[in-house]
Each structure stands twice: as C-alpha cells, then as structure tokens.
Amino acid sequence: xxxxxxxxxxxxxxxxxxxxxxxxxxxxxxxxxxxxxxxxxxxxxxxxxxxxxxxxxxxxxxxxxxxxxxxxxxxxxxxxxxxxxxxxxxxxxxxxxxxxxxxxxxxxxxxxxxxxxxxxxxxxxxxxxxxxxxxxxxxxxxxxxxxxxxxxxxxxxxxxxxxxxxxxxxxxxxxxxxxxxxxxxxxxxxxxxxxxxxxxxxxxxxxxxxx
Amino acid sequence: xxxxxxxxxxxxxxxxxxxxxxxxxxxxxxxxxxxxxxxxxxxxxxxxxxxxxxxxxxxxxxxxxxxxxxxxxxxxxxxxxxxxxxxxxxxxxxxxxxxxxxxxxxxxxxxxxxxxxxxxxxxxxxxxxxxxxxxxxxxxxxxxxxxxxxxxxxxxxxxxxxxxxxxxxxxxxxxxxxxxxxxxxxxxxxxxxxxxxxxxxxxxxxxxxxx
Numbered sequence: 446x447x448x449x450x451x452x453x454x455x456x457x458x459x460x461x462x463x464x465x466x467x468x469x470x471x472x473x474x475x476x477x478x479x480x481x482x483x484x485x486x487x488x489x490x491x492x493x494x495x496x497x498x499x500x501x502x503x504x505x506x507x508x509x510x511x512x513x514x515x516x517x518x519x520x521x522x523x524x525x526x527x528x529x530x531x532x533x534x535x536x537x538x539x540x541x542x543x544x545x546x547x548x549x550x551x552x553x554x555x556x557x558x559x560x561x562x563x564x565x566x567x568x569x570x571x572x573x574x575x576x577x578x579x580x581x582x583x584x585x586x587x588x589x590x591x592x593x594x595x596x597x598x599x600x601x602x603x604x605x606x607x608x609x610x611x612x613x614x615x616x617x618x619x620x621x622x623x624x625x626x627x628x629x630x631x632x633x634x635x636x637x638x639x640x641x642x643x644x645x646x647x648x649x650x651x652x653x654x655x656x
Numbered sequence: 657x658x659x660x661x662x663x664x665x666x667x668x669x670x671x672x673x674x675x676x677x678x679x680x681x682x683x684x685x686x687x688x689x690x691x692x693x694x695x696x697x698x699x700x701x702x703x704x705x706x707x708x709x710x711x712x713x714x715x716x717x718x719x720x721x722x723x724x725x726x727x728x729x730x731x732x733x734x735x736x737x738x739x740x741x742x743x744x745x746x747x748x749x750x751x752x753x754x755x756x757x758x759x760x761x762x763x764x765x766x767x768x769x770x771x772x773x774x775x776x777x778x779x780x781x782x783x784x785x786x787x788x789x790x791x792x793x794x795x796x797x798x799x800x801x802x803x804x805x806x807x808x809x810x811x812x813x814x815x816x817x818x819x820x821x822x823x824x825x826x827x828x829x830x831x832x833x834x835x836x837x838x839x840x841x842x843x844x845x846x847x848x849x850x851x852x853x854x855x856x857x858x859x860x861x862x863x864x865x866x867x
Contacts (some may be wrong), residue, residue: 617830
C-alpha cells in the first residue's frame with residue numbers, strides 16, 4: 446500500500462485492500478472452513494503481504510468477525526432485494542426458498558453464515574454475541590414480513606409471526622446442514638417446502654376484504 | 657492394561673479402556689469441539705497413557721468416527737425407548753420435542769451429533785459418509801413413525817412422511833444451532849412446536865374408523 450501504514454486503513458486504497466482480504470477470506474472459509482484457512486493461503490489468494498494482513502487483521506478473531514459481518518450483509522442485501530417482494534406473501538416465501546435451493550454450492554458448503562457459525566461456536570474466538578445479533582437480524586426480516594402478512598389479512602390472527610420466523614430460519618439452517626452432509630438438496634427442499642406450507646395453513650379460508 | 661498390547665483390544669479390559677476413551681472424548685468434543693480437544697486433555701480426562709490412546713485410536717479420524725458412532729447409538733437408543741411410545745402419535749412427537757428442549761446443555765452445546773458434524777464437515781477428516789448414514793438412520797426413525805401414523809389413519813393420505821421427517825429433523829438441527837448461538841431455547845422450542853403443529857394439521861378432521 447505504501448505510505449504511512451498506520452493511516453492506510455483510512456485511505457481508499459486501504460479500504461479496498463481490506464475489502465479484498467475479507468472477500469478472499471470469506472471464500473476460503475466457506476470452502477475450507479475456518480480451521481482449514483491459513484494465513485498463507487489467504488495471503489496467496491488475496492495477493493497481500495503478511496504485514497498487510499497483520500495490519501488490517503491483527504488476529505484471527507478480527508478477521509472472522511469481519512467475514513461474519515460481510516456474510517450477514519450479503520444475506521440481508523439479498524433479502525432486501527426486489528426478488529422477494531417485501532417478504533409479505535406466500536409467493537415471496539416460495540421465491541426465497543427457491544433462491545437458496547438453487548444456490549449451487551448449498552449441498553457442498555451449506556449456509557454461508559450458518560456453516561461458519563456452527564464450526565466455531567464452541568471454539569476460542571469471541572464471536573458468539575456477534576453471531577447471535579446477526580441471526581436475530583436475519584430472523585427479524587422474516588418476522589417483519591410475517592407481521593405484515595397478518596396485518597394485511599393474508600394470515601389469520603392466530604398465526605404467531607415470531608414462532609413462524611423461527612421455524613423458517615431453523616428449517617433453513619437445519620436443512621442446509623443436512624443437505625451439506627448428504628450432498629443432496631432434498632432435506633433442505635423438504636424442510637423449506639413444509640415450513641412454508643405451514644405458514645400457508647394460516648391463510649384465511651375466505652379472501653381478506655378488499656380495503 | 658498390561659499384557660500383549662496388540663491383543664488388548666480383544667480383551668474385556670481392552671474393550672473397557674477403549675469405551676472409556678470414547679466416552680471422555682465424546683464429552684470433551686461436545687464441550688470444546690473437535691478442534692478444542694487435544695490428545696493431552698483426553699489422556700488426562702480418561703486416565704490412559706499416550707501409547708494406549710495411540711493403540712486404540714491411531715489417528716484423530718478413527719477417534720472422531722468412534723465418537724460419531726457412540727453419539728448416534730445414544731440418540732437411536734433414546735428414540736427406541738418407551739418414552740416416545742413408538743413415535744407414532746402426535747403425543748409421542750411432543751414428548752420427543754420436550755426431551756430435547758429440557759436437555760439442559762442444548763443451549764450451550766447444541767446437538768451431540770449435529771454440532772460435531774457441523775464443525776468438521778468441511779475439514780480434512782473423512783467422516784462425511786459416516787455422518788450421512790447416521791443422520792439417515794435418525795431420519796428413518798422419524799419417518800417410520802410417520803408412516804405408521806398414516807397407516808393407522810392418524811394422518812391423512814396426503815401427508816408425506818419423508819418430507820415431514822425432513823422437516824422435523826431440520827427443525828431440530830437448525831433450532832439447536834440457533835439456540836446454541838443465542839444461548840436461548842426459544843428458537844428450538846418455536847421450530848419444533850411449529851413443525852409438530854404442521855404434522856398435526858394432517859390429522860383427519862373426523863376420527864379414524866375403529867378397526
């Protein structure tokens with residue numbers, strides 16, 4: 446990067462280098478796991494020197510936290526995209542499931558965030574609070590959509606958005622783990638299909654009044 | 657153990673030593689993770705020497721495979737117990753959920769098998785086939801119960817036992833991961849309650865004919 450390294454992280458070049466490291470670290474961790482990702486492999490993949498790497502990420506914890514944040518942001522950005530139409534119809538939930546079911550690496554590597562979380566949650570890295578907050582953010586997107594569905598009369602009043610959001614996210618996470626272990630998408634497809642069927646079972650038997 | 661070490665694994669004492677190592681390894685791995693479990697910690701916990709440990713388990717893969725088998729057997733034994741009444745009523749499924757929900761370590765350590773699987777599935781140990789087969793055995797217990805429920809008319813013909821078994825197991829696995837990350841059982845309770853509610857939605861509206 447040249448110049449005063451202590452200030453480099455505040456320059457555009459510094460930010461770009463940091464982002465490049467995170468992106469390559471995320472890819473290596475998604476493929477090989479946190480324990481399978483060495484500093485050497487990361488230096489080679491990202492093209493930064495050892496001292497640059499240490500400058501931006503003095504320890505593995507800071508790097509893993511940055512990758513967690515990056516993966517969370519990717520997930521939330523995807524959820525905020527127009528493809529899921531505000532997450533407040535059954536059709537949007539089916540689109541959401543299809544998005545993950547057609548992600549070609551799900552059966553090899555699982556969830557970009559969940560597989561990372563599961564690998565290290567028992568380890569020494571102090572990342573559990575960060576993971577808990579980020580999974581809450583993910584769940585809140587689902588819950589907010591279910592809340593709107595109920596407000597708009599698309600779900601009956603006895604639907605519990607908090608419970609249904611936990612069902613959807615757990616079916617996603619457990620289904621991805623089972624698909625990853627089996628190298629077969631069926632457990633994930635079954636779990637998401639049935640979970641959304643359950644949400645759909647709360648549709649009113651009569652169409653909601655047009656407001 | 658004394659005597660001819662090469663034959664020790666065939667003696668009762670040898671089998672007992674091997675079993676003691678597995679039990680302590682399972683406990684250490686459940687608490688600390690595979691990566692957090694050193695040979696030294698295992699030797700101290702189980703009271704065996706380094707050479708004994710190497711004798712029974714020449715490498716980490718053989719030890720981890722033995723722990724996977726041990727945890728699977730514990731799970732299947734629990735499922736075969738009388739508490740779940742053959743797994744073929746909604747009440748039995750509620751008992752099953754309650755069994756895991758009241759397991760005091762779920763919110764700290766997750767599933768005894770799933771948390772181990774998730775930690776190492778991306779790693780170098782050649783254990784994925786074993787894990788896939790063992791999760792299939794677990795799912796088959798659930799599926800067999802759902803099959804019987806349908807045969808006995810407790811579920812309608814349009815219930816899909818394979819899909820519902822995947823939902824139940826995914827809700828369990830995903831719920832346990834989320835509970836472990838949050839240190840809160842709510843995601844697991846919500847996911848299992850809603851998944852079993854979904855199974856229950858396939859009950860016939862009229863009582864099945866008494867046969």
